[in-house]
Structures are given as structure tokens and as C-alpha cells.
Amino acid sequence: MAVEEKVLTDREKELAKTFEATKDMLRKSDHQVGMVMDLNKCIGCQLCSMACKTLWTSFEGREYMWWNKVNTMPGKGSPKDWEKMGGGYKVLFEGKVMEPVQGKHPTRKEFGDLWKFNWNEVVNSKAGDVHLQAKNQEDDSVPDWSMNWDEDQGAGTYPNSFYFYLPRICNHCSYPACVDACPRNAIYKRETDGAVVIDQDRCKGYRFCLEACPYKVIYFNFVTDKSMKCIFCYPRLEQNVANACARQCTARVRWVGFVDKPESIIYKLVKVWKVALPLHSEFGTNPNVFYIPPLAPSRLDDSGKIDPTKPRIPRDYLRYLFGPEVDKSLEVMQTELDKVRKGGKSELMDILIAREWKKMFDIFDKDPAIMERKPAKAGIYTRPGIKE
Ligand code: SF4
Ligand code: SF4
Numbered sequence: 001m002a003v004e005e006k007v008l009t010d011r012e013k014e015l016a017k018t019f020e021a022t023k024d025m026l027r028k029s030d031h032q033v034g035m036v037m038d039l040n041k042c043i044g045c046q047l048c049s050m051a052c053k054t055l056w057t058s059f060e061g062r063e064y065m066w067w068n069k070v071n072t073m074p075g076k077g078s079p080k081d082w083e084k085m086g087g088g089y090k091v092l093f094e095g096k097v098m099e100p101v102q103g104k105h106p107t108r109k110e111f112g113d114l115w116k117f118n119w120n121e122v123v124n125s126k127a128g129d130v131h132l133q134a135k136n137q138e139d140d141s142v143p144d145w146s147m148n149w150d151e152d153q154g155a156g157t158y159p160n161s162f163y164f165y166l167p168r169i170c171n172h173c174s175y176p177a178c179v180d181a182c183p184r185n186a187i188y189k190r191e192t193d194g195a196v197v198i199d200q201d202r203c204k205g206y207r208f209c210l211e212a213c214p215y216k217v218i219y220f221n222f223v224t225d226k227s228m229k230c231i232f233c234y235p236r237l238e239q240n241v242a243n244a245c246a247r248q249c250t251a252r253v254r255w256v257g258f259v260d261k262p263e264s265i266i267y268k269l270v271k272v273w274k275v276a277l278p279l280h281s282e283f284g285t286n287p288n289v290f291y292i293p294p295l296a297p298s299r300l301d302d303s304g305k306i307d308p309t310k311p312r313i314p315r316d317y318l319r320y321l322f323g324p325e326v327d328k329s330l331e332v333m334q335t336e337l338d339k340v341r342k343g344g345k346s347e348l349m350d351i352l353i354a355r356e357w358k359k360m361f362d363i364f365d366k367d368p369a370i371m372e373r374k375p376a377k378a379g380i381y382t383r384p385g386i387k388e
Pocket of ligand 1: 169170171172173176177178179196212213214215216217218229285
């Protein structure tokens, strides 16, 4: 069926041009920082989540926020069922992104309850008392969802059940749907490093960004009436200190660096070895957070014997998360792993083992102890053409 094209008036054409020019400016950056996370190493300890919470989201109105979270996959995650909420763009051809996809605004409840155990009950309860009953901090009700509610549930049946952890932050996308959606032009990429931030002075709380982001990583602060999200720890980057989630990671899961600098390990993993892949690239926002997909043990057949032809994590599920490129990525990793197992050497395996953890952070390898403590201020850029 032919689609009838809307004929724009001269005034509408002029406005569309201005809109695009402004958004182009907000999406522009001289360089692009990124992160690679190795899902083969994540143990789901949530230290990254706690590091982020302690630093950025333990203040008024942010208590329910998890700018960094680690979900169990397969699972519904947080907000609950976020993968089905829409947003982003329909990728039309050759990676060129075009039509925006209507997205849903996640509700406060879908992000999950803010609950805690009552440790006092544990210590003082008598036999037969209900204890360790989780309760919502806000109204004492019993919670039914939270950031990590379906932890370790996974999928499949014993002995072939499986799960793995998926740490998530804002992807600091190259084509951020949140930037396009904001009628106040409050969201922009920082010129120096491409981190996507929300200018808290410009934000008026319209929340179109929550609908537009297909990863549903933007939260609304009901106290300040502003949208908030992961800022890629830019005040730390400015002092060459890596993100708190990366520094605190027990398992050396996260590399930080420039996606566009060939000397960076991130560049090597994403563009040379091509083993690190974006999550749900079909969302069309060109993420700058990448994942090394999980290699899985083989399935056991009905007689309990290992069937080397069938991986425990169904390949279709990994293709759903990381696209068809996941086949090649897993093949390259398996080949390099086999090489080492036979006594050979592999540059890729050396990178992934990360014996020298400081090398994981590119130029951001300074000790946080040397940081000059000063209040973070994101909205410092006045860009030409963006008026009050
Ligand atoms: S992940 Fe969402 S909030 Fe982050 S830059 Fe991309 S579209 Fe914006
Ligand atoms: S700190 Fe590291 S290992 Fe622990 S959950 Fe976070 S990414 Fe995974």
C-alpha cells in the first residue's frame, strides 16, 4: 500500500531543519567513551550497583534508582519487562536509523519497590514468628518487584537449567533517542567524551525521555521533578579516574576507554577482535556499552552424557540479545581459548584475563584517592542555538 507523503509548508520545513541542526549539535562529541563487560566473568555480586548507589543515588528522591543494576538473564529485569517497552528507532538500512518507535513510560512500580529486611526481627523473633519479611520503606507493604527480584531464577530444567548476569547502565548511545525526545534540549552528549547527560537546570520533568529510551535506564526523581540517569561518572573521568562500577568490580569484568581510539583496549575488543557486542542493537541507538557474550557448557543428554553439539544457553536466546554477530564472537573466543588450552598464546585471552587490572582503564587509571572533591555540575555547557 502506498504511503501518502505529508507535504510540509515552508515554515514546517524551516522548523524541521532547525530541529535537526540543534539535535545534531547535541549528539556531537569530539571523542566517545565506552565500556566493555565480560559476561563470562560477572558473578552477580552487585558491588558495582552498590558503588554507584553510594556515590550517586542515595540522596532524596533517588533512593529507588539503580543507575547500575545487575539482572539475571533470562529474566524480566528492571523495570519489569523493559525489553518489551519500545522506544528507540526502527533501523531501516545499512545501520541508518530513521523512524522513532513509540515507547512506554515505565511506572514507578515497574522499576520495583524500595524494600529492606527488618534485621531486628531476625535477632529478636521467637520460634514460630514470621521474620525476615521484606517490607517497603515507603508504606510498609510487602514488595512484589525490585531491581533484582528474579535473581538466579534463569530458565530451563535440571540438569540443563541456565542463567547468567547482565550488568546494565546507560549506554551513552551515539544516536540517543533520549536526546531527540527532549523538547527542552536538556539532554546532550558531552563534547569531550560523548557521555550523555541531563542538564538538571533545563529539565522540566516532561519525561518523554523515559518513553524514548529503549533500554529504560532513565528514572524520574519525584522530589525534584527531574529525570535522572547514569552519568558515566564524568566527574571522575575528568580527573582520569575510572567509573566507580568498573573500579569496584571484584571480577575484573569491565574495561573503560575510548571507542574511537585504536590504542584503546575497548577499540580492540569491539572493532579489531569484534567479540564485544551491543545489547539489542536493533533498538537503533548505537550503544557505546558492549558485552562479551557468555560461552556456555554443553547440554547433558537424556542419559546424562555431555552432548558437545548443544550449548546450555540456547544460541537463539543469545542472538535475540546480541544479534547474529554473536555466532562469530563465540567462535573466535572458543578458538582462542582452545589455542591457550593447547599451550599456545592468545592476545585476546590475555586481554580478557586482565592480569594487570589498571590496564583495563585506558587513560582513566588514576587512584580515586587523588581526586579533588568538588560538587558535580552537569549543566555547564551553553551551546549556541539553545536558548532558555
Ligand atoms: S541508553 Fe537510553 S538514556 Fe542512555 S543514551 Fe541511550 S537512549 Fe539515552
Ligand atoms: S561488581 Fe563486577 S562481578 Fe560483581 S556484579 Fe558488578 S560487574 Fe558483576
